Amino acid sequence: MPEPLQDTRRLCVHSxxxxxxxxxxxxxxxxxxxxxxxxxxxxxxxxxxxxxxxxQLREAGLEITSLCRGGFxxxxxxxxxxxxxxxxRRLIDEAAELGAPLVxxxxxxxxxxxxxESRRQIMEGSAAVLxxxxxxxxxxxxxxxxxxxxxxRSAINTLAQANDLCxxxxxxxxxxxxxxxxLWWDPDLEREIQRCGQAGKLFAYHISDWKLPVEDLLNDRGxxxxxxxxxxxxxxxxxxxxxxxxxxxxxxxxxxxAKNQFEFLEEIKKAYLAHA
Amino acid sequence: MPEPLQDTRRLCVHSxxxxxxxxxxxxxxxxxxxxxxxxxxxxxxxxxxxxxxxxQLREAGLEITSLCRGGFxxxxxxxxxxxxxxxxRRLIDEAAELGAPLVxxxxxxxxxxxxxESRRQIMEGSAAVLxxxxxxxxxxxxxxxxxxxxxxRSAINTLAQANDLCxxxxxxxxxxxxxxxxLWWDPDLEREIQRCGQAGKLFAYHISDWKLPVEDLLNDRGxxxxxxxxxxxxxxxxxxxxxxxxxxxxxxxxxxxAKNQFEFLEEIKKAYLAHA
Numbered sequence: 312m313p314e315p316l317q318d319t320r321r322l323c324v325h326s327x328x329x330x331x332x333x334x335x336x337x338x339x340x341x342x343x344x345x346x347x348x349x350x351x352x353x354x355x356x357x358x359x360x361x362x363x364x365x366x367q368l369r370e371a372g373l374e375i376t377s378l379c380r381g382g383f384x385x386x387x388x389x390x391x392x393x394x395x396x397x398x399x400r401r402l403i404d405e406a407a408e409l410g411a412p413l414v415x416x417x418x419x420x421x422x423x424x425x426x427x428e429s430r431r432q433i434m435e436g437s438a439a440v441l442x443x444x445x446x447x448x449x450x451x452x453x454x455x456x457x458x459x460x461x462x463x464r465s466a467i468n469t470l471a472q473a474n475d476l477c478x479x480x481x482x483x484x485x486x487x488x489x490x491x492x493x494l495w496w497d498p499d500l501e502r503e504i505q506r507c508g509q510a511g512k513l514f515a516y517h518i519s520d521w522k523l524p525v526e527d528l529l530n531d532r533g534x535x536x537x538x539x540x541x542x543x544x545x546x547x548x549x550x551x552x553x554x555x556x557x558x559x560x561x562x563x564x565x566x567x568x569a570k571n572q573f574e575f576l577e578e579i580k581k582a583y584l585a586h587a
Numbered sequence: 588m589p590e591p592l593q594d595t596r597r598l599c600v601h602s603x604x605x606x607x608x609x610x611x612x613x614x615x616x617x618x619x620x621x622x623x624x625x626x627x628x629x630x631x632x633x634x635x636x637x638x639x640x641x642x643q644l645r646e647a648g649l650e651i652t653s654l655c656r657g658g659f660x661x662x663x664x665x666x667x668x669x670x671x672x673x674x675x676r677r678l679i680d681e682a683a684e685l686g687a688p689l690v691x692x693x694x695x696x697x698x699x700x701x702x703x704e705s706r707r708q709i710m711e712g713s714a715a716v717l718x719x720x721x722x723x724x725x726x727x728x729x730x731x732x733x734x735x736x737x738x739x740r741s742a743i744n745t746l747a748q749a750n751d752l753c754x755x756x757x758x759x760x761x762x763x764x765x766x767x768x769x770l771w772w773d774p775d776l777e778r779e780i781q782r783c784g785q786a787g788k789l790f791a792y793h794i795s796d797w798k799l800p801v802e803d804l805l806n807d808r809g810x811x812x813x814x815x816x817x818x819x820x821x822x823x824x825x826x827x828x829x830x831x832x833x834x835x836x837x838x839x840x841x842x843x844x845a846k847n848q849f850e851f852l853e854e855i856k857k858a859y860l861a862h863a
Contacts, residue, residue, distance in 0.1 A: 422799055422814075422815035423815075425817055425820070426772065426774070430774075457734065457735065458733065458734045458735070458772040458773070459733065459734070459735040459801070459804075461771075461772035461797075462797050462799045462801070462814070462815050463799050463800075463815075468772055468773075468774075469774070471774075472774055495737075496702065496734040496737035496744055497734070498702070498706075498744075498745070498747075498748055521737075521738050523698055523738045523739050524739075524804070525735070525738070525804055528735075528800070528801055528804065538698070538738070539698035539699075539738050539739075541701055544701070
């Protein structure tokens with residue numbers, strides 16, 4: 312097991328984790344809470360220039376880890392698949408303006424077709440946007456999603472599948488975001504993290520916890536320590552695979568969003584130091 | 588793809604699917620709806636002699652496919668693990684009295700320990716009850732559960748894991764129950780079904796559907812045709828693997844339980860013929 316984290320130098324928070332906070336509140340409160348970096352969810356940029364927002368975040372002392380989130384490639388019609396590709400290209404442009412080096416891809420799934428078909432379309436969509444990503448100097452990170460989202464959010468549900476996808480589409484601009492909430496249950500996790508690292512594909516690492524009972528499929532994630540994910544063990548695997556980047560706290564939770572968000576940031580910091 | 592099913596000779600319904608029905612109502616309504624077999628959930632037997640209940644079910648024309656459910660082996664203390672083993676032995680006795688040839692095992696998981704530890708305890712628990720199962724002539728079917736239940740219901744979450752378990756504990760009395768709700772998302776499903784069949788371990792086949800959105804982790808399963816599981820394709824794999832047994836409808840659903848259950852039985856039959 313690795314040592315507990317001694318400071319918050321690697322602590323990144325996803326803006327959606329504190330969804331009620333405005334852009335201005337984030338600018339002041341994240342650095343004050345000792346948070347070092349931010350992953351920007353697209354809605355935070357609504358109505359503002361990505362370039363200016365990026366500048367403001369950096370001036371406030373926050374590194375920008377990534378922009379969330381593109382993907383959603385599968386669809387039953389060619390026209391809709393093309394729309395998704397176009398939208399991903401726009402998102403890559405936005406990341407470049409913002410100064411985010413990475414875009415996270417939630418791959419998508421269309422329940423009207425087989426998973427195999429959705430998987431083929433994810434491959435095609437990723438291949439179609441990669442040239443634009445590389446031209447813009449933006450990396451893409453496929454995020455395998457928990458199998459409970461296979462119906463309508465992602466047909467890529469294990470790290471093995473994401474590793475396979477990266478092997479089939481070899482590009483230094485395509486890699487993987489490992490999120491413990493989606494992958495903790497997988498008996499092959501350690502082995503596939505190793506494989507991911509050896510291939511140079513471990514682009515991002517997201518944490519939260521699996522609290523019990525899960526009361527909502529989407530928005531009931533736990534803060535680190537509230538659930539049963541062996542966070543320190545998984546971090547040890549990720550670090551043994553060569554990962555030294557930010558540890559990103561990504562929590563969707565009605566329960567936590569209902570709290571005072573400034574106090575929640577303090578809880579996040581404490582939980583990070585105690586459990587991550 | 589196999590042909591649609593032409594009749595209800597292979598149609599089995601789990602008593603929990605029509606949870607509001609009493610034992611007496613099941614005795615009359617299942618056969619009247621053309622249902623050929625029943626999997627008995629233990630609560631249906633509360634306050635009655637299993638032997639007499641079994642006789643009544645058979646006299647009503649229902650074959651008894653299995654008794655649900657044992658397992659839940661992992662626990663943090665030795666005393667609790669022993670309790671689980673004792674309870675499983677009692678359940679095996681009950682199955683023998685009832686005349687059910689098979690007991691389904693939901694393996695269990697204890698969130699206070701790692702999945703690896705829970706998996707070791709599942710192996711130990713299964714090994715501990717197998718001699719009693721074989722002495723009683725009762726088969727045990729490990730049912731891999733969806734990864735969304737890894738926290739507290741089962742640390743066996745893929746068919747590959749269940750196949751591995753059966754390889755590690757070779758016994759003609761230990762096999763697998765394949766439930767599409769738990770396994771449909773798995774990219775290795777076809778291959779692992781083949782492996783399961785070749786090893787002679789495909790003991791049971793459960794169906795339902797994955798409706799969207801899933802509003803409740805436990806009790807929001809869909810009737811066949813209401814969701815996105817490719818039921819006929821999975822049946823083709825199961826049959827190619829040599830399975831010719833009952834096709835068991837196992838649906839936990841507040842939505843369906845709220846209906847008139849006699850009408851629901853008719854819907855089940857129609858959905859079975861149209862989609863299974």
